[in-house]
Amino acid sequence: MDAIKNTFLLALLCAALFAAVLASAPVQASPPKTSVEDVAQGLTCQCGCGLTVANCNHPNCSFSVPVREQIEQMIAKGFGKRDILAFFRQKYGEKILSAPDPHGFNLLAWLTPFIMLLAGAVALLLALRRWSRRTPSAPQTTVSPDHYEVRLRKQLESEVQRLL
Amino acid sequence: MVFIGNFALALALLLAVYATGASVIGARRKLPALVESAAHAMWATAGMVAVAAAVLWSALLHNDFTVAYVAQHSSTTLPTFYKVTAFWGGQEGSLLFWTLLLTVFGAIVAWQNRRADPVLTPYVFMCLSLVSIFFLGMLNFVTSPFARTVPPPSEGRDLNPLLQNYWMAIHPPSLYTGYVSATVPFAFAVAALITCRLDDAWIRRTRRWALFSWFFLTLGNMFGARWAYEVLGWGGYWAWDPVENAAFMPWLAMTAYLHSVMIQERKDMLKVWNMALIGLAFALTLFGTFITRSGVISSVHSFTQSGLGPYFVSFLCAVVGLYTALVLYRLPQLRSEAELESMLSREAAFLFNNLVLVGIAFAVFWGTIFPILSEAVRGVKITVGPPFFNRVNAPLALALLFLMGVGPLIAWRRATWRNLTQSFSAPAALGIAAGVAALAAGIGQWYVLATISLAVFVVATIGAEFGRGMRARQRTLSESAPQALISLVAKNNRRYGGYIVHLGVVMAFVGIVASSFFKVEVKRSVKDGQSFSVGGYELVYRGISVKDTTHVEEVDAVVEVRKGGRTIALLKPARLFYKREQQPATKVALRQTPLADLYVVFAGLDEKTGMATFQAFLTPMVFWLWAGGLVMALGTVVAFWPDVREREAIARALERRTYALDAGRAVEPLGG
Numbered sequence: 001m002d003a004i005k006n007t008f009l010l011a012l013l014c015a016a017l018f019a020a021v022l023a024s025a026p027v028q029a030s031p032p033k034t035s036v037e038d039v040a041q042g043l044t045c046q047c048g049c050g051l052t053v054a055n056c057n058h059p060n061c062s063f064s065v066p067v068r069e070q071i072e073q074m075i076a077k078g079f080g081k082r083d084i085l086a087f088f089r090q091k092y093g094e095k096i097l098s099a100p101d102p103h104g105f106n107l108l109a110w111l112t113p114f115i116m117l118l119a120g121a122v123a124l125l126l127a128l129r130r131w132s133r134r135t136p137s138a139p140q141t142t143v144s145p146d147h148y149e150v151r152l153r154k155q156l157e158s159e160v161q162r163l164l
Numbered sequence: 165m166v167f168i169g170n171f172a173l174a175l176a177l178l179l180a181v182y183a184t185g186a187s188v189i190g191a192r193r194k195l196p197a198l199v200e201s202a203a204h205a206m207w208a209t210a211g212m213v214a215v216a217a218a219v220l221w222s223a224l225l226h227n228d229f230t231v232a233y234v235a236q237h238s239s240t241t242l243p244t245f246y247k248v249t250a251f252w253g254g255q256e257g258s259l260l261f262w263t264l265l266l267t268v269f270g271a272i273v274a275w276q277n278r279r280a281d282p283v284l285t286p287y288v289f290m291c292l293s294l295v296s297i298f299f300l301g302m303l304n305f306v307t308s309p310f311a312r313t314v315p316p317p318s319e320g321r322d323l324n325p326l327l328q329n330y331w332m333a334i335h336p337p338s339l340y341t342g343y344v345s346a347t348v349p350f351a352f353a354v355a356a357l358i359t360c361r362l363d364d365a366w367i368r369r370t371r372r373w374a375l376f377s378w379f380f381l382t383l384g385n386m387f388g389a390r391w392a393y394e395v396l397g398w399g400g401y402w403a404w405d406p407v408e409n410a411a412f413m414p415w416l417a418m419t420a421y422l423h424s425v426m427i428q429e430r431k432d433m434l435k436v437w438n439m440a441l442i443g444l445a446f447a448l449t450l451f452g453t454f455i456t457r458s459g460v461i462s463s464v465h466s467f468t469q470s471g472l473g474p475y476f477v478s479f480l481c482a483v484v485g486l487y488t489a490l491v492l493y494r495l496p497q498l499r500s501e502a503e504l505e506s507m508l509s510r511e512a513a514f515l516f517n518n519l520v521l522v523g524i525a526f527a528v529f530w531g532t533i534f535p536i537l538s539e540a541v542r543g544v545k546i547t548v549g550p551p552f553f554n555r556v557n558a559p560l561a562l563a564l565l566f567l568m569g570v571g572p573l574i575a576w577r578r579a580t581w582r583n584l585t586q587s588f589s590a591p592a593a594l595g596i597a598a599g600v601a602a603l604a605a606g607i608g609q610w611y612v613l614a615t616i617s618l619a620v621f622v623v624a625t626i627g628a629e630f631g632r633g634m635r636a637r638q639r640t641l642s643e644s645a646p647q648a649l650i651s652l653v654a655k656n657n658r659r660y661g662g663y664i665v666h667l668g669v670v671m672a673f674v675g676i677v678a679s680s681f682f683k684v685e686v687k688r689s690v691k692d693g694q695s696f697s698v699g700g701y702e703l704v705y706r707g708i709s710v711k712d713t714t715h716v717e718e719v720d721a722v723v724e725v726r727k728g729g730r731t732i733a734l735l736k737p738a739r740l741f742y743k744r745e746q747q748p749a750t751k752v753a754l755r756q757t758p759l760a761d762l763y764v765v766f767a768g769l770d771e772k773t774g775m776a777t778f779q780a781f782l783t784p785m786v787f788w789l790w791a792g793g794l795v796m797a798l799g800t801v802v803a804f805w806p807d808v809r810e811r812e813a814i815a816r817a818l819e820r821r822t823y824a825l826d827a828g829r830a831v832e833p834l835g836g
Contacts, residue, residue, distance in 0.1 A: 037685070044547045050405055052549060057398040057750070059767030059779060098549035100534070105542055109534045113527035113556050120519050128512055131433075131504035153636075 034081045039071045040064075042085050044098045052098045166231060169219035169310040176212035176267065177300040179205045183293040191286035199286045203274035206289060209296060210264075210271035217264045220257060220309050224250050230316040233257055233309050239320040239744045241715035242328075249333040250323045255472070256309035258336065262453075263299040265344040270296060273348055277369075284366065287355035295347055298479050306475060322744035331391035339384025339411055343449040345377040346414060349421075350446035353439055357490045362435055362497055367425045372804060374422055374442075379800040381415040386793035397750040397765045399685065399781035401789070402676075404553040409532045410452030413525050417445035420521040423514050430576070431511065435498040436491065437518070443487045448525070450480045455532070506578040513574050517567045520560050527556045554680075562614055565673060568666050569595075569622035572629050591628060595621030615677045619670050626663045633660075653802060661803025665796050672792030678785035687767070689777040695726075699782035701762055702726040708769065708776070709736075717741040718751070721766040721776050725755060737766035737778070758791075760784045 040054035047063040049056050053071075056064035067088070074084050088096050100106035183205035190198030220233065224247045229235040237254040238247055252258040270292040277285045303309065326332075349370035356366040388411060393401040402408060421441040427434050454476035491498070504511055531548045538546045573587040599617035607613060630649070633656070637648040653660040688696040695704040706722040718738050725733040735753035742749060755762040760782050767777040 041551060044549055051396075051398055051403055055398040055400055055403065057396045059397075059750075059765065059777060093545070095545040095547050098547055099551035099555075100538070100546050100548060105538065106546070109531065109538075109548060109552065110556070113523065113530055116526055117519070117523040117560070120523060124515055124519055125507075128504055128507050128515070132506060 034075050034079075034084075036068060036071050036075065039075070039081050039084050040068055042081065042098055043067065043088055043096055046092065046096065165219050165222060165228070166310045166312065169216045169223075170308065172212045172215040172219065173300060173303050173308075173310075176209045176216070176263075177297065177304050179209040179212060180267075180293045180296040180300055183209065184290050184297065187286040187289035187293065191283070191290075196282060199282065199289070200278065202286065202289050202293070203278050206267070206274040206293065207271045209293075209300075210267040213260070213264050213267045213300075216303075216309070217251070217260060220260060221248065221251055224248070227320065229318070229320055230312055231309075232311045232313045235313050235317050235320045237320070237323050239322040239715075241713075241744060242320075242323055243715065245330075245333065246323055246328050249327070252336045252340070253323050253327045253332075256303070256307050256311075258340075259299060259303055259307060260309045261337070262340055262344060263296065263303060265340055266292075266299060266347060267296055269345055269348055273351070280369075281361075281365075283359050284352070284355045284361050287358045288351045291351035291354045292347060295351075302472065302475060307472060319744070322742065325740070325742040325745055325747050325749040326395055328742075329391060329395050331387050331394060335384060335387035335391050338380050338387050342377050342379070342381030342384050343414065343452065345373055345380065346418065346442075346445050346449050348373040349377070349442050353442045354487065354490065357439065357494050360494065360497055362494065364425075364429050364432065367428060367438065371425070374418065374425075375800055375804050377445075378415070378418045378422060379797060379804070381411070381418060382793065382796050382800070385411050385415055386790065390790060393786075394752055394754070395750075397752050397779075399683065399763050399765075399779075399783060401786070404528075404531070404550045406455050406532050407452075409528045409553075410448075410455040413528055414445050414448040414452060416521050416525040416528070417441055417448055420518045420525075421445055423521075424518050427511055427514055431503070433500050433503070434515075435500055436495065439491050439498065441518075441522075443484075443491070444522075444525075447480060447484050447487075448529075450476065450483060451529075454480060508574065508579040508584070510571060510574050510576045510579075513567055513571045517564065517571060520564045520567065524557055524560045524564070527560070528553065531556065558611060561673070562611075562618060565615070565618040565622060565670070568669065569618065569625045572663060572666070573625045587628070588625075591621050591624035594624045609681055612677055612681050615674065619674050622666065622670050626667055629663060630660070654805075657805045657807055658803050661799045661801070661805070664799030664802055666799075668792045668795030668797075668799055670792070671788045671795055675785050675787065675789030675792060679783045679789065682784045684782040685779070686781075687777070687779045689770075689775040691774055691776075696778070696780075698762070698780040699760065700727060701782065703735075703764065703778065703780060705776050705778070715743065717743065719766075719769065721769070721778070723753065723764055723778070725762060733762075735762070735764050737764045739766050739768065756787055758785070758787045761786045 043053040045056040045064045053064045100109045183202045186202035252261045352366040389401040595617040598620035633652040634648040686698040704724040711718040720736040720738045723735045737753035738751035740749040753764045763781040765779040
């Protein structure tokens with residue numbers, strides 16, 4: 001029973017992590033409808049504000065305002081998000097993208113956190129299995145005593161004693 | 165006056181050197197009087213740094229422009245309040261402020277432990293004094309706050325306008341307090357490693373310091389976010405800027421530490437892990453300081469860039485290297501016979517919580533340093549900004565939320581199916597029902613739906629815990645519900661304080677998700693009397709009013725806010741012009757409600773056409789982020805409250821150790 005539970009838990013955790021990786025994958029299978037906001041979030045403003053073009057805090061910024069206008073025009077002409085980002089990348093270099101393009105060396109940026117997390121999860125699961133093997137199994141039918149329940153009961157008993 | 169400041173700093177350095185030497189020699193040669201003198205030296209160090217701080221404050225308040233720091237960060241027209249806060253507005257002042265906090269905390273530790281544990285304490289003093297030596301060395305030899313300007317200017321350059329905001333008055337001190345107080349548990353960990361006193365006594369003795377540090381890191385991050393929200397004028401509060409990340413990472417490490425020490429206290433396992441976590445938390449505070457000061461990574465918050473990077477990175481490497489070597493040296497003694505009955509237990513849930521927290525910290529660290537790595541390897545500058553951090557951290561944050569719901573209700577040691585179904589059926593059903601209701605209400609984003617479900621699940625588990633304890637009290641002692649609630653929390657403050665913190669985290673999380681997904685932004689240019697809409701609000705421009713002082717010119721745009729045909733508020737977003745700095749700034753106008761914030765920026769005025777340009781944001785539920793921060797702080801205060809049982813536990817831990825020493829099982833201190 002224990003083995004089934006542990007296997008089930010392991011499978012559940014692996015599925016959750018896999019789903020998490022998929023959900024956060026940088027490349028989307030079907031690109032969403034392009035909006036100025038969405039594209040502008042993908043570009044870093046070069047005015048020195050340190051924010052994205054969408055969030056630049058200089059209302060009359062000499063960089064983000066014309067770039068937003070240009071994005072609008074390109075969307076009107078039917079360009080998609082990927083094309084527009086590629087255009088700006090070619091014009092200003094890679095630093096204009098607000099997140100690394102998931103190719104080549106930059107793939108490391110996206111994958112390393114998840115690889116490390118998976119490695120950590122595997123190490124933790126192995127450690128847990130080792131530790132749980134070391135421990136003799138308690139009878140399955142009994143609910144393990146909850147320390148807090150015991151403490152709460154003792155606390156109440158002592159208070160009742162004081163009241164009596 | 166400047167001479168007094170320099171003299172006080174030099175003396176403080178000498179005293180810190182003495183405290184280090186006296187504590188080590190006193191410990192090794194078993195000379196308690198020498199260790200006591202080290203404690204006295206630590207008090208004197210704090211006193212001398214306080215004198216230096218008083219001198220700098222005095223110079224700021226008296227516009228003493230012979231001091232370069234005052235000339236660069238203040239002016240005669242700067243309001244007195246900001247002259248006080250200019251103390252931490254620049255490089256040298258903020259380092260002095262850091263050192264002041266460090267030496268004062270050192271003095272408090274020396275006072276608290278003057279009669280405690282003659283073996284461990286001297287090494288705690290040594291570690292705290294060594295860290296002080298580094299900062300005092302910087303202040304004395306590298307970046308003095310009392311450097312002179314010759315000839316002195318008649319007027320100062322003023323404080324950076326972005327720092328002239330009340331949140332900046334409390335954000336840096338809170339964050340620094342959180343950063344610096346992490347040194348105390350770290351110093352105890354080092355002392356425990358050196359003396360091989362590796363039981364849980366050092367953890368119990370520093371629990372309050374760790375909580376104190378976490379409390380201020382939480383507040384520091386919240387205040388910083390609030391500052392960004394009110395001052396930067398882009399309608400958001402968190403941009404994953406390197407300096408923001410640098411403040412967030414120690415918070416994550418400290419959160420993981422606060423959870424994992426519970427397992428060591430209870431089961432005497434995870435000793436290596438806890439040592440690693442507190443070392444990581446301390447190293448990340450140094451890393452944060454390095455990022456803020458080095459200018460190696462460009463940041464919107466780096467107001468104090470300088471050439472201090474190499475010093476900090478050297479110190480950081482030395483700390484990490486020595487600490488790692490110490491942990492490796494003690495590895496055989498740190499290894500414990502860890503036992504775990506089941507993977508379905510609270511211990512396992514806590515460990516997964518640690519994995520996720522450290523995973524997020526790593527992802528943030530990785531994203532922060534990746535631009536440097538890319539430039540070093542490929543020679544190409546790249547940016548790692550919000551889209552990266554949001555995508556990578558979003559699923560991890562959900563996992564953390566889920567574990568926050570599981571942790572409090574799952575049984576220690578071994579959860580049976582009965583325990584699981586009994587504890588989680590109702591919260592899980594409520595969570596799923598909330599998600600379905602949200603879907604039916606038209607919310608289509610999977611992340612929002614998951615957040616709603618998990619938030620309700622976590623709140624339900626916390627509610628169940630409170631309900632269980634309250635019902636027991638009401639049944640047995642016939643207490644009223646409020647009475648039962650107060651007594652329950654008062655008598656189990658550590659546990660329920662933790663639940664209150666969790667509640668705050670859920671509130672903040674919901675606020676973050678709602679404000680990120682459903683923000684509405686409108687930019688319009690209008691003439692006097694014309695209006696535009698944002699969300700359900702109608703904003704009517706009613707002209708401008710000008711306030712002019714010697715320090716700043718403020719042009720307010722008067723905006724009438726109407727809803728349902730009636731006026732509900734009058735907002736005054738403004739354009740500011742700081743005369744000394746010759747720098748414009750924005751003053752945001754806010755109408756805050758628990759449902760949504762109306763955030764209006766006055767972007768500019770075309771004097772020829774009379775058209776005023778506004779940027780308006782309607783940000784749902786951002787209020788809950790700030791409210792969540794306050795609830796987290798409240799929960800920490802509850803958990804921090806003195807607890808008789810805890811003192812008994814410390815006494816028991818010390819007793820156990822005495823027994824172990826008597827039994828001859830102790831290992832000699834390092835090199836002893």
